[in-house]
Amino acid sequence: xxxxxQVRDLAVAYRQTRVLEGVSLEVRAGEILAVVGETGxxxxxLAMAIARLLPPEATVRGQVEINxxxxxxxxxxxxxxxxxxxxxxxxxxxxxxxxxxxxxxxQVAEVFRAHLGVSAPAAWARAVEALAxxxxxxxxxxxxxxxxxxxxxxxxxAILAMALALHPPLLIADExxxxxxxxxxxxxxxxxxxxxxxxxxxxxxxxxxxxxxxxLAHRVAVLYAGRLxxxxxxxxxxxxxxxxxxxxxxxxxxxLLAGAWxxxxxxxxxxxxxxxxxxxxxxxxxxxxxxxxxxxxxxxxPLWRGEHxxxxxxxxxxxx
Amino acid sequence: xxxxxxxxxxxGLVTLLGLVVLAFLVxxxxxxxxxxxxxxxxxxxxxxxxxxxxxxxxxxWWEQLGRYLTRIAQGDLGESYVRRQPVARLILGRLPATAAxxxxxxxxxxxxxxxxxxxxxxxPHLRRWLSGLNLVLLSLPTFVIGLxxxxxxxxxxxxxxxxxxxxxxxxxxxALTLGLAGTPxxxxxxxxxxxxxxxxxxxxxxxxxGLPNRWILVRHCFPHVLPAVVTMAGMDFSAYLSGVVVxxxxxxxxxxxxxxxxxxxxxxxxxxxxTVLVGGAAVILxxxxxxxxxxxxxxxxxxxxx
Amino acid sequence: MAPITIASGWPIExxxxxxxxxxxxxxxxxxxxxxPWLGDPYYQDFAxxxxxAGLPLGPNHTHPLGxxxxxxxxxxxxxxxxxxxxxxxxxxxxxxxxxxxTVGMMAGFYGGFxxxxxxxxxxxxxxxxxxxxxxxxxxxLPAGLLRPVVIITLxxxxxxxxxxxxxxxxxxxxGFVEAAVAMxxxxxxxxxxxxxxxxxxxxxxxxxxxxxxxxxxxxxxxxLGAGVPLPTPSWGNMIGEGQGALAFAPHLFLAPAAFxxxxxxxxxxIAEGFKQAHSRGIRFxxxxx
Numbered sequence: 001x002x003x004x005x006q007v008r009d010l011a012v013a014y015r016q017t018r019v020l021e022g023v024s025l026e027v028r029a030g031e032i033l034a035v036v037g038e039t040g041x042x043x044x045x046l047a048m049a050i051a052r053l054l055p056p057e058a059t060v061r062g063q064v065e066i067n068x069x070x071x072x073x074x075x076x077x078x079x080x081x082x083x084x085x086x087x088x089x090x091x092x093x094x095x096x097x098x099x100x101x102x103x104x105x106x107q108v109a110e111v112f113r114a115h116l117g118v119s120a121p122a123a124w125a126r127a128v129e130a131l132a133x134x135x136x137x138x139x140x141x142x143x144x145x146x147x148x149x150x151x152x153x154x155x156x157x158a159i160l161a162m163a164l165a166l167h168p169p170l171l172i173a174d175e176x177x178x179x180x181x182x183x184x185x186x187x188x189x190x191x192x193x194x195x196x197x198x199x200x201x202x203x204x205x206x207x208x209x210x211x212x213x214x215x216l217a218h219r220v221a222v223l224y225a226g227r228l229x230x231x232x233x234x235x236x237x238x239x240x241x242x243x244x245x246x247x248x249x250x251x252x253x254x255x256l257l258a259g260a261w262x263x264x265x266x267x268x269x270x271x272x273x274x275x276x277x278x279x280x281x282x283x284x285x286x287x288x289x290x291x292x293x294x295x296x297x298x299x300x301x302p303l304w305r306g307e308h309x310x311x312x313x314x315x316x317x318x319x320x
Numbered sequence: 321x322x323x324x325x326x327x328x329x330x331x332g333l334v335t336l337l338g339l340v341v342l343a344f345l346v347x348x349x350x351x352x353x354x355x356x357x358x359x360x361x362x363x364x365x366x367x368x369x370x371x372x373x374x375x376x377x378x379x380x381w382w383e384q385l386g387r388y389l390t391r392i393a394q395g396d397l398g399e400s401y402v403r404r405q406p407v408a409r410l411i412l413g414r415l416p417a418t419a420a421x422x423x424x425x426x427x428x429x430x431x432x433x434x435x436x437x438x439x440x441x442x443x444p445h446l447r448r449w450l451s452g453l454n455l456v457l458l459s460l461p462t463f464v465i466g467l468x469x470x471x472x473x474x475x476x477x478x479x480x481x482x483x484x485x486x487x488x489x490x491x492x493x494x495a496l497t498l499g500l501a502g503t504p505x506x507x508x509x510x511x512x513x514x515x516x517x518x519x520x521x522x523x524x525x526x527x528x529x530g531l532p533n534r535w536i537l538v539r540h541c542f543p544h545v546l547p548a549v550v551t552m553a554g555m556d557f558s559a560y561l562s563g564v565v566v567x568x569x570x571x572x573x574x575x576x577x578x579x580x581x582x583x584x585x586x587x588x589x590x591x592x593x594x595t596v597l598v599g600g601a602a603v604i605l606x607x608x609x610x611x612x613x614x615x616x617x618x619x620x621x622x623x624x625x626x
Numbered sequence: 627m628a629p630i631t632i633a634s635g636w637p638i639e640x641x642x643x644x645x646x647x648x649x650x651x652x653x654x655x656x657x658x659x660x661x662p663w664l665g666d667p668y669y670q671d672f673a674x675x676x677x678x679a680g681l682p683l684g685p686n687h688t689h690p691l692g693x694x695x696x697x698x699x700x701x702x703x704x705x706x707x708x709x710x711x712x713x714x715x716x717x718x719x720x721x722x723x724x725x726x727x728t729v730g731m732m733a734g735f736y737g738g739f740x741x742x743x744x745x746x747x748x749x750x751x752x753x754x755x756x757x758x759x760x761x762x763x764x765x766x767l768p769a770g771l772l773r774p775v776v777i778i779t780l781x782x783x784x785x786x787x788x789x790x791x792x793x794x795x796x797x798x799x800x801g802f803v804e805a806a807v808a809m810x811x812x813x814x815x816x817x818x819x820x821x822x823x824x825x826x827x828x829x830x831x832x833x834x835x836x837x838x839x840x841x842x843x844x845x846x847x848x849x850l851g852a853g854v855p856l857p858t859p860s861w862g863n864m865i866g867e868g869q870g871a872l873a874f875a876p877h878l879f880l881a882p883a884a885f886x887x888x889x890x891x892x893x894x895x896i897a898e899g900f901k902q903a904h905s906r907g908i909r910f911x912x913x914x915x
Contacts, residue, residue, distance in 0.1 A: 053528055056914045076915070083530030091528075096521035101543040101619060110539065114531045146619040162529060338750050343762075442911070455898065459890035461842040463849050464865065464883050471872050471879065518911035527912045536913060565757040566846060570869075580758055581850075584765060592762070596755075603753050 004029045004170055004202045005050060010062035012045050012054065018278045019045045020226045022299070023062070027170065032196060032203040034213045034234070036249070037223035038272060043206045044092065046223065047174045050204065051087050052079060066170060084111055088163030090173040094155040098147035104158045105131070105143025111165040130161040135191055153184035157191070167199055174206045189215050210253035214238060219307075222246045225273050225283035227299065232308035240317045242303075242310035245284045247317075282312070290314050328611065332604040339600040340392070343593060344385050375401070392597065398590035402583075407594035411576060418575035421498075421567070422560035424491055426553050428499025433506020434549070440507060441514035442537075454504035466497040466570040494571045498564065502556060509548050517544040547614045554610030561602040636903045644899030647834070650892030654885060658708030665702035667859060672697050682875040691881045694864075695871060700881050707859040708885060714771065714854070715841030715889075718778035723836050725779060726786030727829060733787070734794025735803075735817055745791065751784025757846060764852035774853045778843050786832055793828055794821055831900040838893035845886055861886045 005027035012020040020042045027033050037043040048054050050064055052071050064071040066086060071079070083089075091097045099107060108127035112118050118126070124143070131139035134157040147155060156176055163171060173192070177185040193216065196203055205216060213220055213234065220237040222230040222245065230243040241247045248268045255266045270287040273279055282288070285295040292313065300313045310319065372378045376387060391398065397407035436454070440447045457465070473479045473493060480493055517523060518541060526536045565577040576595055583591035636644070661667070676697045677683055683693045691700040733744035763777045797803060797820075806816045847853030848862025856863060861882040868878030 051528060053524060053912075053915065055912075056910050079915075080527075080530050080532065083528055085530060087528075089525070089528035091521060091525060093521060097525040099522040099526070099540050099543075101617070102540070110531060110535070111529050114529070114535060148619070159525070162525070335746070335749050335753060338746065339753060342750060442913075455891060455894055456887070459838065459842075459887050459894055460883075461846050461849075461886070461890075463846055464886065467865065467869060467872065467879055468883070471876055475873050475876070515909045515911070518913060519909055523912045527915055533913045559755065565755075565761070566850070569850070577758070581761060584758075584761055587765075595758070599755050599758070600753055603755075 002029045003027065004067060005204070006063070006065040007050065008063040008065070010046070010049060010060070010064065012042070012049050012061075013059050014057060018226065019058075020049065021278060023223075023228045025221055025228060025231065027202050027204050028219075029169070029202055030196075030200045031218040032193075032205060032216055033219045033221060034205045034207055034217035035221045035223055036207060036210065036213055038208055040225075040272060040274070041223045042226040043208075043223050044174050047172050047204060047206045051083075051089050051172050053089065081115070084163075084168065085115060085166050086168050086170060088166075088168040088171045090156075090159050090163050090171065090176045092174045092176070093179065094152065094159045094176070095147060097159060098155060100147055103144050103146055104150065104155075108143070108158065108162050108165060111162055115166055126165075127161070130165050131158065134158075134161045134164070134195070136161070151184075152180050153187060156180065156184075156188055160188075160191070160195070164195065164199075164201075167201070169201050171196075171201055171203045172206075173203060175208070177212065178207075178209070185212075186215070192216070210238075210249065211257075214253075222249070226278060227283055228311065229282075229284065230308075230310045230312075232310075236308050242308065242315040242317055242319050243284075243312050244288045244290055244314075244316060290316075325608075325612075328608050332608055336597075336600050336604055340389070340593070340597055341385065343596040344388060345381070388593070397594040397597065400583075400588055400591050402586050402588045402591075407590045410579065410591060411594050411598055414574060414576045414579050417573060418561060418564070418568075418577065420491060421494055421564060421573055421575055422557050424495035425498030425502070425560055425564070425567075426557045428495045429502030429506050429556060430549065430553060432499045432503040434510055436503060436507035437510025437545075438514060440511040441518060450507070454507055457500055458504045460501075461566075462497060462501045463566045463570055465500050466494070466567055469493050469497055469500075470570065490571070490573070494564075494567045494573050497567050497570075498556075498560065502552075506549065506552060509552060510545050513545040513548050514541055517541040543617070547617045550613050550617065551610050554606050554613070555603075558603040558606035561599065561606070636899070640899045640902035642899075643895045643902060647892045647895030647897075647899060650888050650895065654708060654889050654892065655712065657705050657885075658712055661702065661705035661709055664705045665699040667698060667702040667706045668857060670696045670698055682871065682878060684875070684877055692875070692877045694867065694878055695875070700877065703859040703864060704861070704881050704885050707861050707864055707882060708889075710771070710854055710858060710860045711841060711844055711848075711862070711886070712889065714774050714778075714844045714860070716837055718775045718782065718844070719833065719837040719840040721775065721779040722782035722840070723786050723829065723833055726783040726788075727790045727825065729783065730787040730790030730792075731794050731817060731821060731825070734791040734798060735813075735821060737798075744787075748784045748787045748791070751781075752788065754781065754784075756781055756843070757850070760843070760847050761850065761852050764847070769855045771854060771858070774844050774847055777847065777852075778840050781843065782836065782840060786829075786836065789828060789832065790825060793825055797821055797824055827900070827904055831897055831904070834893040834897040834900070838890040838897070841886070841890055841893070 003026040005025075007023060007025040010020060010023040010025075011018065023046060035043050035046060045054065045058075049058075049060055050066075050071075052064070054060065060072060066082075069078075069082065069086070074082070098104065105124060105127045108130050109120070109123035112123040112126050113120065116123075128139045128143050131143055136142050136154060136157050142150070142154065142158075147158075150158065159176070171192075177188050180188065189212065192203065192205075195201075205212070207213060217234045220230075220232065220234050221228060222237070222243065224245050230237065230241065230246045232242075237246060238250055241250050245268075248266075251266050252268065268287060273283060273286075279285070281294075281296040281298055282291075282300060285291040288295065294313055300311050302309050302311045303315060303319070305319065369378070376384060379387075388398070395408075397411070399406055400410055403410065436450055440450050460468070470493060480489060523536060523540060526540050531540075561576075564573075564575065565581055567573065568575045568577040569581065576598070580592065580595040582588075583595065657664075671693065674688075674697075676693065676695075682695050682697075683689060685692045689699050689701065691704060694700055694703070729744050729748065733741040733748075760777050760781055763780060764773065767773045767776060803816055803820065806820055807813070811819075844853055844860065845862030845865065848860045849866045851863070851866065853862055854860035864882040865879055865886075868875070868880075868882065871878045
């Protein structure tokens with residue numbers, strides 16, 4: 001499959017704080033790639049770096065190429081015309097991402113007006129269509145409501161309508177369902193799966209929730225303390241994880257699903273390093289049960305086996 | 321909504337009543353006898369008594385207060401001791417000039433403050449210079465700004481008249497004085513609101529949608545700034561309506577402010593009271609209007625009062 | 627000389643503002659303190675202090691800031707006016723802040739009837755048209771140097787009262803006051819030991835701003851003839867005297883106006899320093915992308 005997004009050796013730092021280091025990744029055309037990591041692992045930074053939406057004080061090294069465009073080499077005006085057209089963004093907090101003083105319909109319609117130059121009434125009509133497309137009931141009424149008058153799920157759908165208004169080939173979604181209740185969450189997940197199948201777009205889905213991963217992703221990338229430690233097909237990651245961190249992550253998830261009352265839940269010992277603190281060597285070594293002296297010295301080179309990549313000196317499972 | 325307006329109106333009335341009572345009582349402590357100001361020559365004790373009785377000044381203070389309150393409830397502000405005219409007519413006669421100055425002053429504040437605030441938020445380079453300018457303007461009392469303008473534009477550059485009047489050319493300097501005095505306040509609030517908005521998630525989302533910067537600024541940021549500007553403009557307008565004493569004095573502008581000053585100097589109690597009352601009412605009323613307007617501009621606030 | 631160590635932990639910008647403000651206030655105060663050595667502010671020199679046409683002299687060797695229409699030395703008068711204006715301004719600023727802070731703290735802390743009464747009073751205080759009310763009070767009080775102090779205090783207490791009230795209320799709602807009450811601490815002790823320290827930043831930032839406003843208010847009152855009584859010079863009444871001479875002797879306006887500007891600017895720079903030191907981190911704009 002063709003790669004829509006090519007990330008090469010990406011590193012992001014805020015002044016002295018290094019948040020991402022040496023991330024190379026591709027998002028293929030028509031796939032849903034989940035990026036998993038815990039809070040502070042740099043997963044939001046990765047998403048925003050791919051969208052070229054990091055705050056101005058962030059320094060970015062490496063390359064992000066989307067559909068042949070080298071994003072960080074583009075002049076500002078070219079980048080602007082690609083936003084919304086090439087990349088759709090669904091940010092973390094839908095309420096904060098909606099302008100409180102504009103009706104949601106207007107916030108969808110302006111995408112059509114700015115990019116396609118259509119008249120205001122025509123843009124409004126298309127905005128209502130877009131809202132209907134993301135399964136918002138009574139879209140012509142909802143369009144004239146203000147964000148605070150919508151439920152959490154409706155807000156998230158409205159954001160999706162904005163992000164997908166121009167049918168961009170890439171959707172970047174940063175934990176969009178974290179704040180939602182379970183039922184709304186699964187509705188949104190089902191909706192995204194349907195929209196993805198309809199349009200054939202690629203989705204980069206950021207999450208910390210293995211359940212969401214299992215429900216949604218074709219492929220999974222695991223981020224730990226600013227480093228990419230494992231990438232592979234969803235089933236491989238869930239059933240034959242190679243990195244000790246992924247293994248532990250999957251185990252906690254399985255325990256939660258299957259664990260009976262009274263049995264102790266599995267938990268990874270220790271804590272991740274504070275955000276932006278880059279350890280020499282593998283960042284997981286202080287918590288890793290299999291760590292050897294070599295793990296402390298240098299971050300391991302990636303090992304490949306078909307579709308499956310792991311950055312570990314002592315991979316688990318059938319790798320060993 | 322109706323309940324909210326009712327509550328606000330009641331609160332406003334209480335404040336106004338307090339203001340009137342306070343102002344009324346204060347006059348009893350003011351040294352000086354209005355009768356002496358009224359009589360053409362030093363009156364005999366008998367004549368003075370008669371005038372006092374005629375004006376009701378021989379009554380105890382609570383009775384005078386009660387009578388005054390009953391009268392203003394009927395819309396009667398009394399008669400000027402000095403000018404022998406109804407106070408309401410005197411004040412109404414001065415109102416157009418004061419309203420014109422208040423309006424022009426608020427307009428000048430917005431026209432000067434808005435671009436300065438926006439420039440400060442958008443350009444870190446201009447920001448240094450403009451905040452220095454703002455600090456200097458903040459350091460000057462209004463009458464010094466007025467006199468400086470008079471000196472520079474009137475005497476040095478000879479662009480504008482230095483003597484009083486009510487024409488449009490005569491309005492420029494007083495309005496500009498109010499405008500310059502208000503600029504740092506407006507610019508500061510506009511800058512703060514704009515910066516808050518520019519760093520917010522919804523602006524990032526707007527950028528992510530590929531909207532042009534000017535569009536984002538005008539359609540997404542300015543609505544965030546507007547309620548604050550409306551609030552300030554409304555508060556200033558109402559404050560100026562009660563008379564801009566200093567500016568009216570410097571530029572010889574015949575408004576309520578100069579009327580109040582004259583009345584105070586001549587111990588013309590009904591006129592003093594009338595200006596206090598009208599000024600206070602303007603402040604309270606317009607603050608209520610501003611609150612409504614702000615609610616209209618911010619959809620979130622509308623719900624809370626349903 | 628030892629390096630200046632004031633506010634050494636502050637960001638450079640904040641420190642620069644603070645030091646500039648202190649330097650300005652220091653310079654103006656120095657001139658004010660030197661007043662007795664700068665000449666006699668009341669000596670009317672009709673012989674050499676006026677031009678042959680009887681007009682005030684511009685700045686020259688014997689009179690660095692010129693003379694006024696009575697042949698008095700402007701520098702000596704501006705310096706003495708500095709003593710008057712500075713002491714009235716600072717005293718009134720401190721008194722109004724203390725009064726306002728007390729009212730605000732009591733209202734915010736005790737609540738109930740006291741709160742309703744005090745805050746309604748504050749509302750009335752805030753609704754007063756400052757200049758007019760100042761003029762009205764002038765008529766009430768015996769003339770003298772203390773009169774502007776009292777007037778400015780009465781005009782200025784309401785705003786800090788409102789600020790302190792809001793802050794106190796926020797703290798009361800945050801719950802640690804309840805915690806202290808539950809621990810059995812006396813109410814006035816909570817007020818002094820828990821609430822007051824939290825108001826420190828607010829009060830420290832507001833104090834120099836209040837001083838600037840008070841100095842300006844004194845000047846305004848004196849300019850209108852309702853402040854410092856003549857012949858004692860204050861910057862405000864000197865500007866009032868100079869107003870009539872704008873056309874031919876602008877230095878009579880410019881000299882006191884400049885001193886007034888430097889003083890208020892100094893106070894505002896100090897306030898600016900406090901504000902910058904306590905402002906939240908860097909702001910950025912997404913439009914820069």
